[in-house]
Amino acid sequence: QDKPVNLKMSSWVPAQHPLNPALQAWADDIKKASGGTITATLFPSEQLGKAFDHYDMARDGIADLAYVNPGYQPGRFPIMAGASLPFLFSNGKSGSAAIDAWYRQYAAKEMKDIKVCFAFVHDPGTFHARKKITLPTDINGMKIRPATSTIGQMVTLLGGTNVQASAPAARDALEKGVADAITFPWGSIILFGIDKVVKYHIDVPLYVTPFVWGMNKDKYESMSAAQKKVIDDHCTSEWAEKVAANWADYEAAGKGKIAAEAGHEVYKLTPEQLDAWRKAVAPVEGTWAEGVKKTGEDPKAVLDNLKASLVKYKAAL
Amino acid sequence: MSTDLVAVIGFVALFALMLLRVPVGMAMGLVGVVGYSYVVGVWPALKLVGQTSLRTVSDYTFGVIPMFMLMGAIVTVSGVSRELFKAANSMIGHMRGGLGAATVLACGGFAAISGSSVATAATFSNVAYPEMRRFKYPESFSTGVIAAGGTLGAMLPPSTVLAVYAILTEQDIGKLFMAGIIPGLLAMAMYVLTIAIIVRVRPDWLPRGEQKPWRERFADLKSVWAPLALFIFVIGGLYGGFFTPTEAGGVGATGAFLLGIARRRLDRAKIREALLSATRTAAAVFTVLIGALLFGYFLTVTQTPQKITDFLVHLGIGRYGVLVVLMLMYLALGCLMDAMAMIILTVPIVFPVITHLGFDPIWFGIVIVMTVELGLITPPVGMNVFVIKSVVDRVSFATIFRGVAPFVLTDIIRLAIIIAFPVLAMWLPSRM
Amino acid sequence: MQQATTPNLTDRIIGTIEWLAAISVGVVALNIFVSVVLRKFFSTSIPDAYDFGRMLLSILIFWGIAATSYRGGHITVDLLWSAVGPRAKRAIDVFATLMLLVFVIMQTAMLFDKVRLTRIDNVLTYDLNLPTWPFYAVAWTGDACAVILIAVRTWRLIFAPDKLHDEGYETAHPSIEESKS
Ligand code: NA
Ligand code: NA
Numbered sequence: 001q002d003k004p005v006n007l008k009m010s011s012w013v014p015a016q017h018p019l020n021p022a023l024q025a026w027a028d029d030i031k032k033a034s035g036g037t038i039t040a041t042l043f044p045s046e047q048l049g050k051a052f053d054h055y056d057m058a059r060d061g062i063a064d065l066a067y068v069n070p071g072y073q074p075g076r077f078p079i080m081a082g083a084s085l086p087f088l089f090s091n092g093k094s095g096s097a098a099i100d101a102w103y104r105q106y107a108a109k110e111m112k113d114i115k116v117c118f119a120f121v122h123d124p125g126t127f128h129a130r131k132k133i134t135l136p137t138d139i140n141g142m143k144i145r146p147a148t149s150t151i152g153q154m155v156t157l158l159g160g161t162n163v164q165a166s167a168p169a170a171r172d173a174l175e176k177g178v179a180d181a182i183t184f185p186w187g188s189i190i191l192f193g194i195d196k197v198v199k200y201h202i203d204v205p206l207y208v209t210p211f212v213w214g215m216n217k218d219k220y221e222s223m224s225a226a227q228k229k230v231i232d233d234h235c236t237s238e239w240a241e242k243v244a245a246n247w248a249d250y251e252a253a254g255k256g257k258i259a260a261e262a263g264h265e266v267y268k269l270t271p272e273q274l275d276a277w278r279k280a281v282a283p284v285e286g287t288w289a290e291g292v293k294k295t296g297e298d299p300k301a302v303l304d305n306l307k308a309s310l311v312k313y314k315a316a317l
Numbered sequence: 318m319s320t321d322l323v324a325v326i327g328f329v330a331l332f333a334l335m336l337l338r339v340p341v342g343m344a345m346g347l348v349g350v351v352g353y354s355y356v357v358g359v360w361p362a363l364k365l366v367g368q369t370s371l372r373t374v375s376d377y378t379f380g381v382i383p384m385f386m387l388m389g390a391i392v393t394v395s396g397v398s399r400e401l402f403k404a405a406n407s408m409i410g411h412m413r414g415g416l417g418a419a420t421v422l423a424c425g426g427f428a429a430i431s432g433s434s435v436a437t438a439a440t441f442s443n444v445a446y447p448e449m450r451r452f453k454y455p456e457s458f459s460t461g462v463i464a465a466g467g468t469l470g471a472m473l474p475p476s477t478v479l480a481v482y483a484i485l486t487e488q489d490i491g492k493l494f495m496a497g498i499i500p501g502l503l504a505m506a507m508y509v510l511t512i513a514i515i516v517r518v519r520p521d522w523l524p525r526g527e528q529k530p531w532r533e534r535f536a537d538l539k540s541v542w543a544p545l546a547l548f549i550f551v552i553g554g555l556y557g558g559f560f561t562p563t564e565a566g567g568v569g570a571t572g573a574f575l576l577g578i579a580r581r582r583l584d585r586a587k588i589r590e591a592l593l594s595a596t597r598t599a600a601a602v603f604t605v606l607i608g609a610l611l612f613g614y615f616l617t618v619t620q621t622p623q624k625i626t627d628f629l630v631h632l633g634i635g636r637y638g639v640l641v642v643l644m645l646m647y648l649a650l651g652c653l654m655d656a657m658a659m660i661i662l663t664v665p666i667v668f669p670v671i672t673h674l675g676f677d678p679i680w681f682g683i684v685i686v687m688t689v690e691l692g693l694i695t696p697p698v699g700m701n702v703f704v705i706k707s708v709v710d711r712v713s714f715a716t717i718f719r720g721v722a723p724f725v726l727t728d729i730i731r732l733a734i735i736i737a738f739p740v741l742a743m744w745l746p747s748r749m
Numbered sequence: 750m751q752q753a754t755t756p757n758l759t760d761r762i763i764g765t766i767e768w769l770a771a772i773s774v775g776v777v778a779l780n781i782f783v784s785v786v787l788r789k790f791f792s793t794s795i796p797d798a799y800d801f802g803r804m805l806l807s808i809l810i811f812w813g814i815a816a817t818s819y820r821g822g823h824i825t826v827d828l829l830w831s832a833v834g835p836r837a838k839r840a841i842d843v844f845a846t847l848m849l850l851v852f853v854i855m856q857t858a859m860l861f862d863k864v865r866l867t868r869i870d871n872v873l874t875y876d877l878n879l880p881t882w883p884f885y886a887v888a889w890t891g892d893a894c895a896v897i898l899i900a901v902r903t904w905r906l907i908f909a910p911d912k913l914h915d916e917g918y919e920t921a922h923p924s925i926e927e928s929k930s
Contacts, residue, residue: 008357008618041620043617047614047617048614048617048618049365049368049369049372049614050372050376052372053368053372056364056368056866057368060360060361060364060365060368061357061358061360061361061364062357062361062364062365062368073870073872074872074873074874074875074878075871075872075873075878075880076870076871076872076873141792143788143792149875152875152876156876161788161792161793161794162794162875162876163788163794164377164799164875165561166378168487169561172489172491172558172561173561175558176557176558176559177558178558178560178561178788334848335825335826336826336828336829337829337841337844337845337848338825338826338827338829338830338841338842338844338845339825339844339845339848339849340823340824340825340845340849341823341824341825341826342823342824343823343848343849343852343853344848346852346856347848347851347852350855363855363858363859364859364862366855366856366859366860367856367859367860367861367862367863368863370856370859370860370863371807371860371863371864371885371888374806374807374810374811374888375803375804375806375807375885375888376803376806377799377802377803377806379806380777380781380802380803380806383774383777383806383809383810384777384778384781387774387775387778559789560785563781564781564784564785566778566781567777567778567779567780567781567782567785568781568782568785570778571778571779571781571782574778589768589771592771592772592774592775593767593768593771595771595774596767596770596771596773596774596809596812596813596816597767597813597816597817597820597822599774599809599810599813600770600810600813600814600816600817600822601817601822601823601824602824603810603813603814604814604817604823604824605824607856652828653826653828654824654826655824657824658824698828
């Protein structure tokens with residue numbers, strides 16, 4: 001008989017966020033598979049620690065499992081940052097399977113302090129603005145609240161200014177003109193009431209934010225072989241996609257809702273326009289590559305692997 | 318040991334340490350770390366100390382606290398309270414009870430640019446008390462009106478206590494500030510009314526002050542432009558959304574500084590004093606914040622907040638019954654600690670109850686701050702009263718509490734009004 | 750606040766630390782002011798103003814805590830303390846200062862760990878990609894000073910209370926107006 005284990009799972013998003021039920025379902029399935037010996041308690045809303053610290057919390061055993069946004073600490077996880085480069089992912093579901101399959105080869109090295117259970121992404125976000133943005137040159141002189149530091153670099157590169165604001169404060173910043181635009185996934189725009197203050201939305205999968213569901217190593221090691229197997233069976237690319245699905249659906253559904261609202265313009269880019277964007281933001285990749293070189297990896301190979309994985313899982317843009 | 322028992326022992330240890338004068342922040346931190354070690358493990362607990370300390374002090378949102386403290390400290394050393402009192406006194410000091418009403422008005426004016434209740438009480442102990450005594454106002458009334466007027470500092474925006482409440486509950490600081498305006502103005506009106514009633518009942522008690530010619534009175538009134546401009550700039554800018562709360566604090570502090578320089582109210586010594594004072598208050602408050610977070614993480618892993626919520630919600634005394642229980646608890650805590658420490662310690666535990674019962678978080682912020690401030694002026698122990706005593710040493714506590722009693726009564730009525738008519742707090746923020 | 754004694758070394762150190770912390774408060778305010786002006790009127794920003802603000806804040810708070818701890822300016826519950834006689838008062842003071850020392854030693858050790866890891870993990874600022882650890886190291890220095898100064902305070906409190914009194918132990922409390930809010 002295996003020793004009963006209770007896992008403290010930490011998620012920094014608020015209780016009502018669509019990710020939380022998916023994480024709970026993941027834990028419930030583990031409970032079933034382990035014959036009830038592995039149970040879990042989910043702590044949402046930063047109850048165990050701040051969003052910024054979730055990697056360290058998993059490392060230090062403050063949480064047994066933690067929802068990590070590696071991008072919160074620019075420079076710390078340079079390989080993973082590759083997934084936040086613009087115009088790579090077409091969708092969040094198979095994109096999650098793709099990033100997980102890709103990151104498995106680097107996780108043990110780049111996130112060596114924790115057991116990476118799986119990596120995943122949210123459904124791609126885009127520019128939502130008070131005035132119409134179609135070409136990269138439109139960014140010049142605009143004040144933008146970026147989603148990640150990579151998008152922030154892109155904004156700076158295109159002559160814009162970054163405005164930092166937490167997600168709840170972002171609406172206010174946009175309403176009062178502190179910011180002119182935001183990069184956000186679609187459903188979250190409605191969730192935070194930002195659809196009341198921005199009218200123009202480019203219908204292009206601009207970026208995703210990569211995340212990791214990470215486990216404390218000692219906790220994992222303390223388990224019996226049978227229990228470890230249950231955990232391993234739940235740390236797969238399939239589960240990455242399953243956990244991400246709920247949230248991805250939620251975000252993707254936001255696009256239709258916004259398009260249906262009066263006074264909103266949701267517009268696609270022509271292939272030429274998209275090409276212009278890809279060219280204009282290319283230098284961001286160079287900056288990223290510099291960071292990867294320091295780790296001893298070949299940035300080109302890393303990115304090619306990611307692209308191959310995206311193609312394989314039908315998640316490439 | 319069950320986690321419930323661990324949590325109870327934690328609370329007992331916390332109060333024991335605090336009574337033994339271990340600083341509130343360190344007491345919460347120590348109990349939090351020891352309790353967390355017991356429940357989770359020593360190493361995670363120690364790691365939590367480093368992580369929580371660093372994250373708290375480098376959180377941009379928390380930056381609003383030292384910034385408004387700096388603004389308050391600069392206007393304090395610039396002698397604004399004296400100008401405000403002089404202006405109010407010129408206008409109404411010649412009426413019966415006029416000096417008292419002038420104190421209330423000047424406290425309100427000062428509160429509009431300073432975020433601290435205790436600082437407001439302290440500065441007017443220096444400014445208004447001697448003047449009231451000069452015109453033979455009783456010691457009890459003179460100290461009582463200052464103690465009550467001081468509480469305006471935390472109600473009228475800016476307010477550091479409201480800002481901390483907003484951060485802890487993830488509410489909009491700007492909205493909480495706006496929510497405090499009408500209850501604050503109501504407080505001023507009711508304090509003045511209280512004085513008018515006292516004058517009716519005891520006509521000889523509060524004699525007339527001196528009457529100045531109109532020219533002089535207008536000249537005194539003119540100096541009000543500077544604090545008024547600062548208020549409109551900072552609170553108006555926040556209301557209009559020109560800047561975020563942290564920015565409002567930083568811009569307000571810089572504005573107060575520039576105004577002080579331009580009006581020759583600041584010299585090197587005063588600037589130094591203001592900077593040091595803001596640093597000290599901020600350091601003291603952040604210590605409590607760090608400690609409270611550590612204590613809070615300990616409570617979280619014992620799942621205490623959920624259990625307390627469940628307990629109170631299923632008590633069968635209704636939502637207003639629970640509200641009254643909570644308010645009585647705050648009045649009791651008011652005997653132990655100051656407003657900031659009380660808010661930081663209790664809000665993470667109490668807030669889930671409030672949201673569960675369906676009360677509005679902004680409205681509750683106003684109610685809780687009013688209650689906490691009431692605790693500062695009620696016997697047996699109240700921080701505002703202590704501060705006044707430290708400045709005006711000859712007066713006994715009993716005298717001050719006697720003087721503040723009519724205002725306490727007013728405050729209780731006002732609290733009932735705000736609870737009965739939440740719209741008084743909610744209307745302005747809803748217009749943002 | 751002080752009697753007319755010449756300030757000794759610890760007082761001078763603490764004075765300097767506190768003054769540096771105080772200057773940081775002013776710089777944080779100025780940083781915000783300039784950022785707002787640049788954004789409003791020139792649609793531009795100081796690179797990393799946000800991160801600089803945060804890191805300056807950490808310096809000011811830790812250095813401020815050092816000074817506050819030494820001067821006994823923390824928020825305390827004085828209900829029991831003010832009700833007992835001088836001997837019990839002293840016992841309470843010794844106990845409280847020892848607890849303060851324990852906490853600050855723990856905090857300083859774990860902060861060192863945090864700063865060390867921030868360096869190893871190569872955490873950078875948002876815009877300019879500068880390493881963040883040097884800022885935190887400076888902040889940590891404040892906490893380290895706090896340990897030494899509280900140790901000095903504790904030692905004097907136990908073995909040389911007269912000396913502490915000479916330094917204005919009773920009166921050197923920052924006035925309540927300053928230490929409470
Ligand atoms: Na105020
Ligand atoms: Na009281």
